[in-house]
Amino acid sequence: MALDFSGQNLRRGNFKGRKDLAGANFRYADIRGANFTNANLKGANFSHAKAGLQRRWAIFLVLISWLLSGLSGFLWAVNGYLVSRIFDTSNLENQISGWTALMVLIAFLFVTIRQGVAAGLGAFAGTFAFAFAFTFAFAFIFAEARTFAGIFAFAKAFAGAFAFTFAFAFAGAFAFAGAFAFAFAGAFAFAFAGAFAFAFAGAFAFAFAKVVAGAKAVVVAGTIVVAFAGTLLSIYISWQAMKGDEKYSLVRNLAVTFAATGGTSFRDADLTNADFTQARLKSTDFRNAILINTCWHQAKMLDRVRPGSTYLQNSQVRQLLVTGRGQDKNFDRQDLPGINLKKANLADASFISTDLSEANLQDADLSRAKLKQTQLDGTDLTGANLTGAYIEDWGITNTTKLHGVRCEYVFMRLPTKEDPDPLRKPDNKKEVFADGDFADLIQPIFDTLDFYHNQGVAPRAIAIAFKNLAEKHPEAELEIVAMEKRGNDKFLLRTKTAALSDKSQLSAEYFHYYNRVKVLSQSQQLFLVERSDRIRNLEIMVNTALGQPKSYTQ
Numbered sequence: 001m002a003l004d005f006s007g008q009n010l011r012r013g014n015f016k017g018r019k020d021l022a023g024a025n026f027r028y029a030d031i032r033g034a035n036f037t038n039a040n041l042k043g044a045n046f047s048h049a050k051a052g053l054q055r056r057w058a059i060f061l062v063l064i065s066w067l068l069s070g071l072s073g074f075l076w077a078v079n080g081y082l083v084s085r086i087f088d089t090s091n092l093e094n095q096i097s098g099w100t101a102l103m104v105l106i107a108f109l110f111v112t113i114r115q116g117v118a119a120g121l122g123a124f125a126g127t128f129a130f131a132f133a134f135t136f137a138f139a140f141i142f143a144e145a146r147t148f149a150g151i152f153a154f155a156k157a158f159a160g161a162f163a164f165t166f167a168f169a170f171a172g173a174f175a176f177a178g179a180f181a182f183a184f185a186g187a188f189a190f191a192f193a194g195a196f197a198f199a200f201a202g203a204f205a206f207a208f209a210k211v212v213a214g215a216k217a218v219v220v221a222g223t224i225v226v227a228f229a230g231t232l233l234s235i236y237i238s239w240q241a242m243k244g245d246e247k248y249s250l251v252r253n254l255a256v257t258f259a260a261t262g263g264t265s266f267r268d269a270d271l272t273n274a275d276f277t278q279a280r281l282k283s284t285d286f287r288n289a290i291l292i293n294t295c296w297h298q299a300k301m302l303d304r305v306r307p308g309s310t311y312l313q314n315s316q317v318r319q320l321l322v323t324g325r326g327q328d329k330n331f332d333r334q335d336l337p338g339i340n341l342k343k344a345n346l347a348d349a350s351f352i353s354t355d356l357s358e359a360n361l362q363d364a365d366l367s368r369a370k371l372k373q374t375q376l377d378g379t380d381l382t383g384a385n386l387t388g389a390y391i392e393d394w395g396i397t398n399t400t401k402l403h404g405v406r407c408e409y410v411f412m413r414l415p416t417k418e419d420p421d422p423l424r425k426p427d428n429k430k431e432v433f434a435d436g437d438f439a440d441l442i443q444p445i446f447d448t449l450d451f452y453h454n455q456g457v458a459p460r461a462i463a464i465a466f467k468n469l470a471e472k473h474p475e476a477e478l479e480i481v482a483m484e485k486r487g488n489d490k491f492l493l494r495t496k497t498a499a500l501s502d503k504s505q506l507s508a509e510y511f512h513y514y515n516r517v518k519v520l521s522q523s524q525q526l527f528l529v530e531r532s533d534r535i536r537n538l539e540i541m542v543n544t545a546l547g548q549p550k551s552y553t554q
Helices: 053-088 092-115 117-141 150-187 187-213 217-243 246-259 317-324 436-440 459-472 505-519 522-531 533-546
Strands: 450-452 479-486 489-496
Touching: 053 092, 053 317, 053 533, 092 217, 092 479, 117 246, 217 246, 217 450, 436 450, 450 459, 450 505, 459 489, 459 505, 459 522, 522 533
Parallel strands: none
Antiparallel strands: 450 489, 479 489
């Protein structure tokens, strides 16, 4: 019998490695700080559970964030002081170090804002080379620097400014990212207000120290201005990072890692078929967890978990899992094996070359979805709507579940401007699949014209109709490539055609002939057969195919 922990206080509970938790009930349980590492939680119910950090640990992290923020403000003030040395006309070495600091700082911050932290680091390296050349150029321009000692002094000034500038600029951005990370681990508004206050306290502490030391007013002013601007920049970078901006993913990943420290851990756990409906999940660790058919409907703060390499690392996928709304979204080339998209609205979505193996797509709306080269091994499409889907080279297998699929028609190629309805099936644009026909018909098929018969198959009528169609349209180059019995009373006649043939017209004409012949008397049909050996031979082939269960005749 499955264990029942519903509504219980399980804070800091140790369930590490337990194998008896399959199907366990954790509804409304408080699992903050609990350890489920490597546990078997198949089918466990965590709906409405509260995961993440315990309050006292969250407060501790908030206090750490305030200290980091104070350090951030102090370091930005140091940056400001280095830049303000530009105005020290009495000391050339100070001026050079000030200009060096300014160049490196501007380059790093400009590129970081536009392209992200990683690009900012690249700009930093490039500016290093430029500033190095700049320093030595100054050394040779001025007479007092033409000695080796003078060059060495300028190089030392440059190197010091460079190192301080890089360390402090990056530390400022990271410190506020930490402040934001810890803020969502506790009371957000309170934590942010404290971090903001500590940052400016650190900056003004350094500025005040310079005033006491007798620094010039312009130096103090420069220190305060740069510190203020740097702190605002750190706030901006951190805010964008926590919103999910990919440019600042490095900062966000570091922040989430720190925020999940001490939180609920599902690392390496088996969460197959587990249910997290409306669970609160911030600061929770899901690294290396097995997440096959796991339900995340309306889960809270799923964007604040530590996802590792699971499909939860993608912000768009997280949003889809929580809301079930993915219409007109692009999920191309994503690795989403085992994802649970039951009843999701995926109309007009694109899954080109996406791995959806073992995914749950029951009752999902995939109308007009692009499923080109989509991997669907073991995928459950029971009751899904595939009307108008583009299924070019899709990867269905004998383990793909197609029971009850709703589909009126599909397309075998992606649309183009010249051909918005490429290789439609059924070929006749005025026809649609009857209930259950699509699941019976669809197999890995070719660029063909298919004549699918689903009611009272008449072999003689098939032979006569096909012979008449081939003789009327010799330009279509009709050639039978396969006959296949489907079920007890369904039959597929598959033919190759010329590339430019109008398949819709050919299909319509064929079934016009077929239905007319079916209503003729046996004597009238026999009269038509006796006039053509071709009709007799084709009738024999159809009867042979129908006489063998699930036969497939090349």
